[in-house]
Amino acid sequence: MCGFAGFWGYSGFLAVNAQETATRMGNAILHRGPDNAGIWCDDAVQIALVHRRLSILDLSPAGHQPMVSHAGRYVISFNGEIYNHMALRQELECRLISQHGWNGHSDTETLLAGFDAWGIEKTLNHAVGMFALAVWDRKTRELTLARDRLGEKPLYYGWQGQGSQKAFLFGSELSSLRCHPSFRAAINRDALALFMRHSCVGGVNSIYSGIHKLAPGHLLTLSTASSEPVLKEWWSAAKVAERGVTQPFQGSAEEAVSSLEILLRNAIGQQMVADVPLGAFLSGGIDSSTVVALMQIEAARPVKTFSIGFYEADYNEAVHAKAVALHLGTDHTELYVTPEKALSAIPYLPTLYSEPFADSSQIPTFLVSQLAKKYVTVSLSGDAGDELFCGYTRYQMTSNWWSKLSRLPRHLRQLIGVIVTAIPPTVFNQMSAFLRMARAGEKLHKGAALLSNQSVTDLYRGMVSHWSDSKNVVLGSNEPSSLSTDSLPRLDRLSDVEYMMLLDMLSYLPDDILTKVDRAAMGVSLETRVPFLDHRVVEFAWSIPIQYKLRQGVTKWPLRQILYRHVPQALIDRPKMGFGVPIDKWLRGPLREWAESLLSETRLRNEGFFQPDLIRRKWNEHLSGRRNWQDDLWNTLMFQAWLEHNRRN
Structure with missing residues (x-):
């Protein structure tokens, strides 16, 4: 796990500035790689690669980056881990390495040997891992950027500057790109509208105009022949899902469980390889408990858990x-956090995330990362279990609602919505226990506003949105198309529940969950690994019939069966609890003064990004207790705090 950045200024950026600029870009991501730094430049074509290293495999200088291939053709700056790289070495040795041997045992060197032997795309298809990388081909004078299959590692890119100062910038975080003299920090208002809806800047957008994210499973190639980058999808999650559903696993449910456990144990075993201390996050839920249980089987000593x-x-x-x-006998460390401790993390949030990010579980994620870093350098997590095995209750709820609502004429549904919204949310909140729904009032009001939707997909997209009128609250914006809005083609063979799972795997997982964990952990120089995102596990999970994943109303049935083999069922079966904090109460209490300063009407009008009246109305309703607008307000506050931080720095 590391960080990298670079630029190609072949329109005339002065080579004399290359080393100094690259150094600044690398220093901006020191937290991603505090152990070592490296720069590679080619003045003839005005390209520079910079790398910050967090040493995990091959701690010796033989793992130093940027690294040049044995044949001298490729230069790489690489962030991530290739878990099967020793197996790849065995394949490569008879073809390429026997004539000169290996310099060390890093996966970076293995990748380069693969590029020399097979080319870049074929090597990536052979690789099992998480990564983002930049490769310069000295023979063809082409720059290639690549991102892993599911989007575990971040990668930004784009043209900036004009005339002789025009440069193509790329890197792990926007903070690096900001250090380049050609960078222009122009806020993308359309992307801001998307952020207000989903708490993150999703898809290929970034908060800055002209800067994009490389989509998961994609390659980008830029050559001297054309200034326009060429994008290519080298692995498709949507195609994997469709293939899995159309060619399902043919065995029994019990056989599916056994096959899944074998795959998970193999993935976890590979991800436990490290030359530094390793542990795992443990929430006590199904996903993290399954990962830790299988880790403990593979480990020779108690696994460190946090x-x-x-x-x-x-x-x-x-x-x-x-x-x-x-029960598992792990070496467990827990930290109980006071509200004061949790609140003290909030000023750091704008520094952790390259762009505005507002999933409030970012706070406990950062705190558990801080805790783990005191003892280990690598931590495994249970992320992605919900998306792969139908874990979110919203899947069933949305499908059940639609099966009933769709039978009613649209005008009748609209009338029901009017009636529901006429009743104050506080009335429904008093009935939360009876309705078996936390924050019942807010959820019912939100659901009532969606009753006129014409499909289950539209209903689901509305359910996972916050500011439904985001283009109205962000001045001068036009919310862009994204996977979370309307650009995912309908896959007819997928059920409604499976379609929602795929939508989350393509959008919510990389844009929110993986972003949250990567930035929080790398902010304290901690590498995180996600065994459920081994692509072989993903491919098999999609082949498991939905009736096995959601069995008699029980979510994540295959994972539960694996876990029950190692942990008593009584320790696991309980209502799902989100990894969150009481933002709603804090905004009315200890955070009120901080929030008021960021949401003052004068400030909002002077900055000119938001419609102040809409924000002030929700703020006042929240303070009075009439409504709980914590999600909408937290999105606004995280942008405001991010904006304030970046204008100071």
Whole structure:
């Protein structure tokens, strides 16, 4: 795990500035790689690669980057891990390496040998891992950027500057790109509207005009022949899902469970290889408990596990994590966080994320990363279990709602919506226990506004949105098309539930979940690994019939069966609890003064990004207790805090 950046200024950026500029770009991501730094430049074509290293495999200088291939053709700056790289070495040795041997045992050197032997795309298809990389081909004078299959590692790119200062910039974080003299920090208002809806800047957009994210499973090639980068999809999650559904696993449910456990154990075993201390996040839920249980089988000693606890009972999973840890015999460390400790993390959030990010579980994620870093350099997590095995209750809820609502005429649904919204949310909130729904009032009001939707897909997209009128609240914006809005083609063979799962895997997972974990962990120089995103596990998971994943109303049935083999069922079966914090209460209490300063009407009008009246109305309703607008307000506050930080720096 590392970070990298670079630029290609072949329109005339002065070569004399290359080393100095590259150094600044690398220093901006020191947290991603505090162990070592490297720069490679070619003045003849005015290209520079910079690398910051967090040493995980081959701690010796033989793992130093940027690295040149044995044949001298390719130069790479690489962030991530290739878990099967030793197996790839065995394939390569008889073809390429026997004539000169290996310099070390890093996966970077293995990748380069693969490029020399097979080319870049074929090597990536052979690789099992998470990565983002930049490769310069000295023979063809082509720059290639690549991102892993599911989007675990970030990669930004784009043209900036004009005339002789025009340069193509790329890197792991926007903070590096900001250090280049050609960079122009122009806020993309359309992307801001997307952020206000989904709490993150999704898809290939970035918060800055002219800068994009490389989509998961894609390659980008830029050559001297054309200034326009060529994009190519080298692995498709949508095609994997469609193939899995059309060619399902033919065995019994029990056989599917056994096959899945074998795949997971293999993936976890490969991801436990490191030359530094390694552990795991443990929430006590199904996903992280499954990962830790299988890790403990593979380990020769107790696995180091880490949990964060909160004194507010509604947000505390630490007691469950401790029970699982005791049963498995892990070396468990937990930290109970006071509200003051959690609140103290908030000023750091704008520095952690390259662009505005507002999933409030970023706070406990950062705190558990801080805790783990005291003991280990690598931590495995249970992320992606929900998206692959139908874990979110919203899948069933949306499907069930639509099966009933779709039978009613649209005008009748609209009338029901009017009736529901006429009742104050506080009335429904008082009935939350009876309705078996937390924040019942807000959810029912939100659902009522969606009753006129014409498809289950539209209903789901509305369910996972915050500011439904985001283009109205962001002045001068036109919300762009994205996977979370309307650009995913309908795959007829997928059921409604499977379609929602795929939509989340393509958007919510990389844009929110993986972004949250990567930036929070790398902010403290901690590498995270996600065994469920081994692409072989993903491909098999999609072949498991939906009736096995969601069995008699029980979510994640295959994972539960694996876990029950190692942990008593009584320790696991309980209502799902989100990894969150009580933002709603904090905004009315200890965060009120901070929030008021960021949301003042004068400030909002002077900055000119938001419609102040809409924001102030929600802020006042929240303070009064009439409504709980924590998600909408948190999105606004995280942009405001990010904007303030970046204007100071």
